[in-house]
Amino acid sequence: MKKILVYVASTFVFNTAIAAVLNLFMSPFWHQFVYSQCIGFSVMTINVGIAHYVKDYLRRTVILSISLPASVAIGLSLAFAITGKGNWSDPYAGSTMALGLFFGFIGVITFLLSERIETERQQRQADQSESEKREIEANLKLLQAQIEPHFLFNTLANVGSLIDTDPLLAKKLLERLNDWLRVALVRARSDKATLGDELDMLENYLQILKIRFGERLRWRIEAPEDARLTVFPPMLLQPLVENAVRHGIEPKIGGGEIVVHVESGSGSLGIEVCDSGVGLIGDEGGGAGLANVRARLATLFGSAGRLALENRAGGGVCARLELPK
Numbered sequence: 085m086k087k088i089l090v091y092v093a094s095t096f097v098f099n100t101a102i103a104a105v106l107n108l109f110m111s112p113f114w115h116q117f118v119y120s121q122c123i124g125f126s127v128m129t130i131n132v133g134i135a136h137y138v139k140d141y142l143r144r145t146v147i148l149s150i151s152l153p154a155s156v157a158i159g160l161s162l163a164f165a166i167t168g169k170g171n172w173s174d175p176y177a178g179s180t181m182a183l184g185l186f187f188g189f190i191g192v193i194t195f196l197l198s199e200r201i202e203t204e205r206q207q208r209q210a211d212q213s214e215s216e217k218r219e220i221e222a223n224l225k226l227l228q229a230q231i232e233p234h235f236l237f238n239t240l241a242n243v244g245s246l247i248d249t250d251p252l253l254a255k256k257l258l259e260r261l262n263d264w265l266r267v268a269l270v271r272a273r274s275d276k277a278t279l280g281d282e283l284d285m286l287e288n289y290l291q292i293l294k295i296r297f298g299e300r301l302r303w304r305i306e307a308p309e310d311a312r313l314t315v316f317p318p319m320l321l322q323p324l325v326e327n328a329v330r331h332g333i334e335p336k337i338g339g340g341e342i343v344v345h346v347e348s349g350s351g352s353l354g355i356e357v358c359d360s361g362v363g364l365i366g367d368e369g370g371g372a373g374l375a376n377v378r379a380r381l382a383t384l385f386g387s388a389g390r391l392a393l394e395n396r397a398g399g400g401v402c403a404r405l406e407l408p409k
Contacts, residue, residue: 091132095191099124102187119163119180120187126159127152127188128195135196152192156184235289235322236261242296257295264288279346279353280312286321286344293329300339301329311348314409317384323373324357324403332361332401340400353409358402363395374403381407 103120107113130151138144160181164170170177239261246254267285283305290303325342333340340360347354374391381389388408396402 091128091195095124095128096121098191106183115167115169118167119160122163122166123156123159123184123188124191126155126162127184127191130155130158131188131192132195135192136199148192152188153181153185156181156188160184235326239292253295257292260288260292260295264292277316277318278312279307279314279316282316282318282321283307283312283344285319286325289322289325290342297329297333297339301333302339302341303343304341305344307344307346308348311346311353314348314353316353316407317380320377320380320405321355321357323377324405327373327403328357328359328361328401331365332359332363334361336361348409351409353407355405355407356402357405358396358400360396360398360400363399364393364401377405381405 099120100117102124103113103116106116106120110116131148134147134151135144138147160177161172164172170180239257243254243257243261246257264285267281267288287305290301294301321344325344328342333342343356343358345356345358347356374393378391381391385408390404390406392404392406394402394404
């Protein structure tokens with residue numbers, strides 16, 4: 085509708101300008117105004133649709149070569165009727181028809197050029213959007229790739245240290261790692277990963293850590309079933325849990341508990357990863373893992389995605405993730 089209004093307004097201005105020019109040589113102005121508007125709007129109404137919908141160049145040229153003179157003739161006939169002056173037997177009818185064709189041709193060419201410019205502009209925007217999308221995807225894959233090798237190397241190092249001292253435990257650790265890799269590979273190949281998938285991966289990850297920490301590591305995952313179906317970026321929670329284990333649970337005598345709590349609103353998703361460890365000490369809130377999470381949030385959600393860390397009153401740390409749904 086907006087585009088049609090622009091065409092109508094542009095045509096009116098164009099027709100009025102023609103009437104003003106013709107009034108320098110012929111009068112009265114009202115007579116030139118009516119003729120210009122009738123012919124101009126007739127040309128626009130009939131030919132703009134043809135020029136817009138017929139994309140084949142040769143076919144469009146043939147049709148316009150017929151419709152343009154016809155639309156000028158229709159507009160001229162309408163002007164004869166409205167003004168009550170002139171008819172097709174008038175000696176000036178031929179020159180008026182020629183003027184109408186001339187300005188009508190200019191109008192159609194102007195429209196075609198504007199359409200081409202608009203199409204090229206939209207194509208450039210689409211190309212730029214696609215390029216930005218590929219860049220974002222590449223950045224996300226790079227950020228994700230920075231997490232997975234770190235975890236794998238640490239786990240394989242644990243396996244290596246257990247092979248000689250506790251082969252059965254090393255075997256169990258490899259089985260857990262196999263489960264994690266199976267879920268991770270399925271997740272990486274899927275276009276529609278969910279929070280439920282992420283929590284399943286997190287459960288496998290914690291099971292792997294459990295082999296190392298034993299009873300010093302406990303956890304609970306609290307998430308409504310409907311929230312588990314929410315589309316969710318991969319490997320976004322594991323760095324938060326890893327940070328909680330490394331800086332909260334590991335240095336505390338007796339270990340502690342990690343609670344992952346999910347709250348799902350109508351337009352937002354809130355996830356808390358809380359631990360009962362030693363709390364924030366020094367610059368733990370600025371580590372590489374958390375910086376990675378913040379970078380991915382900024383890339384995916386802009387200012388709508390937030391991560392905040394704070395000490396708990398009873399000890400430990402809470403990391404709160406807020407995402408739009």
